[in-house]
Amino acid sequence: MEKCKHTIIFLMILFVVFPNYAQALKVVIDAGHGGKDPGALGVNGLKEKDVNLDISLKVRNILEERGHEVILTRESDIYISLQDRVKFTNQQNADLFVSIHANAHHDPSVKGSLVIYYNNQYPDEDYPASKAMSTLTPYSRTLAQSVLNELIGEAGTKDLGLMSKAVYVARMGSIPSILVETAFLSNEEDAAKLFEESERQKMAIGIANGVETFVPITFWDALDHWAITSIIRLQDNDLIYGYNNSYEPNRSLTRAEFLAMMDRIFYFTSDKSPENEQETHEPLDNLSDDQNTPISEEETESTQENDLSDQDNRNHEQNNSNTDLNETNEKESTSVLSSKFDSNKQTKIETNDFKDLSTDHWAFEIIQEAVNKGYILGYPDETIRPNEPISRAEVSVIFNRIWNENEMTATEETFSYEDVSEEKWYAESIYLLKELSLLNGITESTFGPERNMTRAELAVMVDRFLY
Known part of the structure; x- marks a missing residue:
C-alpha cells in the first residue's frame, strides 16, 4: 500500500x-x-x-x-x-x-x-x-x-x-x-x-x-534548430529530458551538466551501471536553483538538420572567455598551475574542499567522483565552478581524459585550425576529436577553443559518439 x-x-x-x-x-x-x-x-x-x-x-x-x-x-x-x-x-x-x-x-x-x-x-x-x-x-x-x-x-x-x-x-x-x-x-x-x-x-x-511509442513534443524551442535530429535521438534514448518542456539548445553548457552527460555515457560514478543508471541522480537538464546562466539572445536561423557538420548553419550565443575546469587557461598559466594540467601530475583535491560546491548540489556525487578519478581538478581559489559555462577546449580535453580506452593520436594533416597551434595545451584533444568527426570547428579554419560549448553542440557530439 x-x-x-x-x-x-x-x-x-x-x-x-x-x-x-x-x-x-x-x-x-x-x-x-x-x-x-x-x-x-x-x-x-x-x-x-x-x-x-x-x-x-x-x-x-x-x-x-x-x-x-x-x-x-x-x-x-x-x-x-x-x-x-x-x-x-x-x-x-x-x-x-x-x-x-x-x-x-x-x-x-x-x-x-x-x-x-x-x-x-x-x-x-x-x-x-x-x-x-x-x-x-x-x-x-x-x-x-x-x-x-x-x-x-x-x-x-x-x-x-x-x-x-x-x-x-x-x-x-x-x-x-x-x-x-x-x-x-x-x-x-x-x-x-x-x-x-x-x-x-x-x-x-x-x-x-x-x-x-511517440513521445509528445517537449522541446518546442529546438524544433527548427540545426541539431534537432541529435536532440531527438538522445531524448528517445533517455539521455536528455529537457526542462520545463524546453531544451535551450543555444544556452551555454555548464560544467556540471557536461560531467553528468559524461557519467551517463561512461558510468564512472562508483555505484553506476547501465542497469541502475536512472536511479542514481537527476537528469542532465534538471538545473539547480543557483544556475543562472542566461539563455542566449541569438537564435539560429537555419531550419536544416545537422548531418555531420558542426560548422554549418549555426549562430552561436555570445561567448565569454573561459578558464579550464581542470586546468588554468593558457594565458593565466604559471609553472605551478601548468603542472596541474599535466595528466601525469594531477593533484587530487577532496570535493568538500571546494567553496562553491555544496553536498545538496544536484551533481555533487558526479563531480566528486570525477575529481577522485582525476578527470577534473579545481582552481587555486578552492572552487570548482560547477554552474559556470564550459569551453569547447575544456570539453575536448575532459572527454578524451574520461574516454581512456582511446589510444589514437591525431595525424599531422589534422592540425589545420588557425586558432589551435600544436603547442596549445588542448591541441591534441581538439584535433583528435576532429579526426574522429566528433567535434568539428565553428568554421573550416577555426575551432573557437575559448568559446562556450552549447547544449546543442554537446547533443551532436554525443550522438555521433554513440550512434
Missing part, C-alpha cells in the same frame, strides 16, 4: 513538472478517401475507402482501450476534401496525425507496407509545405519509422521503408503527420491480407503500437 502511495505521488510530480510525460496521447486518425472517392480498386474487388475505414476504426478502438484520446476525420462512408481534413485536424490540438490508406501499383508483383512523411530536405516547389510541417520533419520521420516497424512486425508484410513525399495531409498540417500505406490492393497476396478481418486487425494493432 505504501509503495502504491509513493507511485501515485511520483506520477503526480511527473504530471506537474513534465506534463507531456504523464498524459495520454491525443491522436487524429484519418481514413483515406470515402464517399464519391473510392480510392484504389483491389484485384479481389475491395474498395480502398472501405479498407481504410475499417482499419481506422480498429486503430481507434485499440488506442482508446489503452487510454488514449482518438478523433476520426470520418466514421462513415463520406467524402471529405484534403483541405477539410487538415483544417479539422488543426482545430483538435492533437499530438499527432495518422492517415491510413491501401496502395496500388501498375506492376501486380509489387507488395508491402510503407509510410510517407514530409521531409524538409527535399522540398517540392510546386507543392510547398506549411511552415510548421517543415519544422516538424524529424518528429514525423520518427513517428513514421516507429509505425512502419510495428506494422510489418504484426502483419508480416514486406518492408518497403519510408517515403519522403509532399502529399497534402502530410505536408500542410501543424503537428507530426504521416500517411500509412498498409498493403497493395493490386497484389494478390496483399489484397488477400486486406480482405481478411483478422489480418486487418493485425495491421491496426501494429499501427496502434507504433503510435504509442
Whole structure:
C-alpha cells in the first residue's frame, strides 16, 4: 500500500513538472478517401475507402482501450476534401496525425507496407509545405519509422521503408503527420491480407503500437534548430529530458551538466551501471536553483538538420572567455598551475574542499567522483565552478581524459585550425576529436577553443559518439 502511495505521488510530480510525460496521447486518425472517392480498386474487388475505414476504426478502438484520446476525420462512408481534413485536424490540438490508406501499383508483383512523411530536405516547389510541417520533419520521420516497424512486425508484410513525399495531409498540417500505406490492393497476396478481418486487425494493432511509442513534443524551442535530429535521438534514448518542456539548445553548457552527460555515457560514478543508471541522480537538464546562466539572445536561423557538420548553419550565443575546469587557461598559466594540467601530475583535491560546491548540489556525487578519478581538478581559489559555462577546449580535453580506452593520436594533416597551434595545451584533444568527426570547428579554419560549448553542440557530439 505504501509503495502504491509513493507511485501515485511520483506520477503526480511527473504530471506537474513534465506534463507531456504523464498524459495520454491525443491522436487524429484519418481514413483515406470515402464517399464519391473510392480510392484504389483491389484485384479481389475491395474498395480502398472501405479498407481504410475499417482499419481506422480498429486503430481507434485499440488506442482508446489503452487510454488514449482518438478523433476520426470520418466514421462513415463520406467524402471529405484534403483541405477539410487538415483544417479539422488543426482545430483538435492533437499530438499527432495518422492517415491510413491501401496502395496500388501498375506492376501486380509489387507488395508491402510503407509510410510517407514530409521531409524538409527535399522540398517540392510546386507543392510547398506549411511552415510548421517543415519544422516538424524529424518528429514525423520518427513517428513514421516507429509505425512502419510495428506494422510489418504484426502483419508480416514486406518492408518497403519510408517515403519522403509532399502529399497534402502530410505536408500542410501543424503537428507530426504521416500517411500509412498498409498493403497493395493490386497484389494478390496483399489484397488477400486486406480482405481478411483478422489480418486487418493485425495491421491496426501494429499501427496502434507504433503510435504509442511517440513521445509528445517537449522541446518546442529546438524544433527548427540545426541539431534537432541529435536532440531527438538522445531524448528517445533517455539521455536528455529537457526542462520545463524546453531544451535551450543555444544556452551555454555548464560544467556540471557536461560531467553528468559524461557519467551517463561512461558510468564512472562508483555505484553506476547501465542497469541502475536512472536511479542514481537527476537528469542532465534538471538545473539547480543557483544556475543562472542566461539563455542566449541569438537564435539560429537555419531550419536544416545537422548531418555531420558542426560548422554549418549555426549562430552561436555570445561567448565569454573561459578558464579550464581542470586546468588554468593558457594565458593565466604559471609553472605551478601548468603542472596541474599535466595528466601525469594531477593533484587530487577532496570535493568538500571546494567553496562553491555544496553536498545538496544536484551533481555533487558526479563531480566528486570525477575529481577522485582525476578527470577534473579545481582552481587555486578552492572552487570548482560547477554552474559556470564550459569551453569547447575544456570539453575536448575532459572527454578524451574520461574516454581512456582511446589510444589514437591525431595525424599531422589534422592540425589545420588557425586558432589551435600544436603547442596549445588542448591541441591534441581538439584535433583528435576532429579526426574522429566528433567535434568539428565553428568554421573550416577555426575551432573557437575559448568559446562556450552549447547544449546543442554537446547533443551532436554525443550522438555521433554513440550512434
